[in-house]
Amino acid sequence: MSLPPFEYLAPGSTAELAGLLAAHRERCRILAGGTDLVNWMAEKIYRPDYVIDLRKLPLAAITYEKGRGLTIGAAATIESLERSPVIREFYYALVQAAGQIGSPQIRAMATIGGNCCNASPCADMPPPLITLEARVALTSARGSREVPLEEFITGNRQTAIAPDEFLECVRVPDPWPHSACRYSPFGLRAAQEIDIASVAVNVALDPATGLFAKARIAMGAVAPFAMRALKAEASLVGNAPSGETIDQAALVCSRECRPIDDLRASASYRRHIVGVLARRMLRDAVAAITS
């Protein structure tokens, strides 16, 4: 395997990065961990004239402040997320997702920014991030804007990023009161596996009534990009977190998803798995809140 030729740039500041992106636009590609980009260049899917490496930029910090939520720098590695004590405490689904990605080597290299920008239907970070109402900060020489991740990913390997923008960080608001989030992918083996389906849930109970107050469910690998299960979410809110309510919501998830048949699994098997995962994750989340 050899890569097509390109010029390599490693800017020392985000201002310099923004300048390079503005100058080279479609002719350049950002390099973070390289776990997707290097493969895609090898396959000649991308032939950038310039590869702009983020490695010298201070974009890898993970910070949490009550009231302002969590900020994950775009270049934070999946490994650093998996190991972050604040993420483990307040956003457990992200630890579950990070821990499932690739292999230890891939997790040490791959970044959250790359996972969101690569926008694969099977990417593990978007489903839990979407249930947590994550937003991405997109920066260019023109300024900065924030977009909900749900709107940022627009299709299979498509995002709303402009050619002169880079993803600076992912912001996740404070967890809802009395809430818990959970994520589970499902593949055919434990390591180095591409999911055949995944489900993330984030639910809050009303402490007075004990009923579901808020619910978000996102499903991965069963549509061109991570999709919300809006009907299933609506079926939960206002109801008691009983086995019956959860079973019903899980059934609605398996009807709502839009899977395809491919070499890894049939569409009907994927629907079945989505139902199973949704039921398990909802039960786990409810148990975590009530325990």
Add this chain to the structure above:
Amino acid sequence: MKRVIELTINGSAYDVVISPQDLLIDVLRQKLDLTGTKKGCGQGDCGTCTVLIDGRRALACLTLAIACEGRQILTIEGMEKHGVLHPIQQAFIDKGAIQCGYCTPGMVLSAKALLDEHPAPTEHEIKLGISGNLCRCTGYVKIVEAVRDAAARLQAAADCGKGA
């Protein structure tokens, strides 16, 4: 455009002429004759090209050599010291954890990354630690045993060092 970069590999500085698109695996093997690092799948799946960069596991087949300037690269050649194999290497030999040997350099470096962080890993931690390294020969049982044995050897050496 070709250029000269300085790479620090196993503690030594190498000046090497590269193109920006050259991958670390090819630079190690073809330009520096450090052929201990193996190339398997070339796409991040098999782990046989595993090296440590600044102490963290990295896949040399997905790493641009030019992006390694200023960083510390450890390859299998850097494991032995003064002609003595590293305890992890010796444990692999003693426990029969090597058959064809193609996966071994990557396995040994994954084991090193694991043991640097978890000097006394559980069996589960060992399995997770080598989960990114495929072996077509051994069935992994002997490899897990070797890593456990290496942990004990390193621990004994550390205790001995403390006593001295």
